[in-house]
Amino acid sequence: MTLEGIFAGFGGQGVMLIGQLLAYAGMYEGKQVSWFPSYGPEMRGGTANCSVVVSDEPVGSPVISEPDLLVAMNRPSLEKFEPMLKSGGMLFYNSSLIHVTPKRTDIQVIPIPANDIATELGNAKVANMVVMGAILKKTGVVKLETVVSVLKKTMTGNKEKLIALNQQALEKGMELVG
Amino acid sequence: MAERIMMKGNEAFAEGAIKAGCRFFFGYPITPQNEIPEYMSRRMPEVGGTFIQAESEVSAINMVYGAGGAGARAMTSSSSPGISLKQEGISYIATAEVPCVIVNVARGGPGLGGLTPSQADYFQAVKGGGHGDYHMIVFAPGSVQEIIDLMYEAFVTADKYRNPVMVLADGLLGQMMEPVVLRDWEDLQIPEKPWASTGMVAGKPQSVINSLGLAPEELENMNIRLQNKYRTIEENEVRYEEDGVEDAELIIVAYGTSARVSKSAINKARAEGKKVGLFRPITLWPFPSKRLAELAEAGKRFMTVEMSAGQMIEDVKLAVNGKSEVEFYGRYNGAIPSVTEVYQAIMKSFEGREVHK
Structure with a gap:
């Protein structure tokens, strides 16, 4: 099994983070993984994206031309990456901020009102985790427990108190598409 | 582990x-x-x-x-x-x-x-x-x-x-x-x-580190x-890695990132029955010329995939010394070739079409 995903959005929406989270979780489940960020003259509020491969086989290209999975957290990301998605692939888009409908009809379109749900949970910053939850449920690529254990390993000190909120957001995302 | x-x-x-x-x-x-x-x-x-x-x-x-x-x-x-x-x-x-x-x-x-x-x-x-x-x-x-x-x-x-x-x-x-x-x-x-x-130690000859050789003979000896x-x-010290070259008709020669992309493209072409393998130099100097010459003798043909206008291809051509065809696919300066592009280049090569755009 190989899953290739592109995670895209504004800088600050946490797309790099959920891409890394997926890669780390894949690694802890014994899979082969790679994570490659867009880089260069980037700025806060500009667009950002990363490519993640999770596979049972050694990863060939870390650069993806036909992703199985696309996360679009804002409209420019949707417009840029929707045409690349593999036929039958999954498109998760942030319907709180994107008010157009994806054009493709040969893909699974999964709208997630990520910002609205995150705000209901009390912190708009966990919008990315809501989407991550939906991905976990839909793809089954890694387990929720593994993702939570990665959060516990990486969120220490001041951030420890945010683990529960992030877990709640993941679970909300799972319920939404369950 | x-x-x-x-x-x-x-x-x-x-x-x-x-x-x-x-x-x-x-x-x-x-x-x-x-x-x-x-x-x-x-x-x-x-x-x-x-x-x-x-x-x-x-x-x-x-x-x-x-x-x-x-x-x-x-x-x-x-x-x-x-x-x-x-x-x-x-x-x-x-x-x-x-x-x-x-x-x-x-x-x-x-x-x-x-x-x-x-x-x-x-x-x-x-x-x-x-x-x-x-x-x-x-x-x-x-x-x-x-x-x-x-x-x-x-x-x-x-x-x-x-x-x-x-x-x-x-x-x-x-x-x-x-x-x-x-x-x-x-x-x-x-x-x-x-x-x-x-530093100076009594009884130990001075160690001099330099690259100067003003006397012609001294300079030539240094070069020898x-x-x-x-x-x-x-x-x-030659190092390289081969993957599926034994039965291959076409061998992709690529290193670093290009080899990673090529590997995925090769898997895709293999799935369609194309006999294509990967040769990945790990040392670029010394270059694995001897091994490439052997593979050319065995009747393989080659394509280099590079993120340049074609540089390593010169060393591959020198290695095979006219015994085999060497094609090239590359993206110039700053662009990473996609898996699809390399796959298409491989398919073109099997159809006998011009590989490079």
């Missing part, structure tokens, strides 16, 4: 060097390798080493010359335009036979170029770059784990031959994250360096010694 941790390629260059006993780092910032000096600035003090952000690339390479000349394991890192600035120092170091490691996380050029990954520094790395008849040993890692492992081999090989070693990668390898296993090298032992210049050493290195 040891624990796998996620690491960025650039961090792997730095930690790989520390694990290999490197205790002196001199550098000057440039994208896309800035995580190397950043990591070193934190790690070197922890291991009792020295980190210096020099005032320029030129002074950084000359600090490496000094530390290496005093017998330490020393390195610098930069990216393409910065590596160009270091060329005079590299030529001096190679001539003075000072072991050291130079990392180039290459970006698109020529000139100031851009920040995206490129393999257009191949000629500079393997053919000289600086002036005179010298060679660096050039390693080309293809994964983050291989970066760690080759940094160790780089320091060992540099000491073994008293020669600068370049580890040549590109911005993608520097920026990507992959799981790695870090290990402490059991045989880590920095050899005695009686030639090092470490260097050339003899290079022949020994060519004999002993």
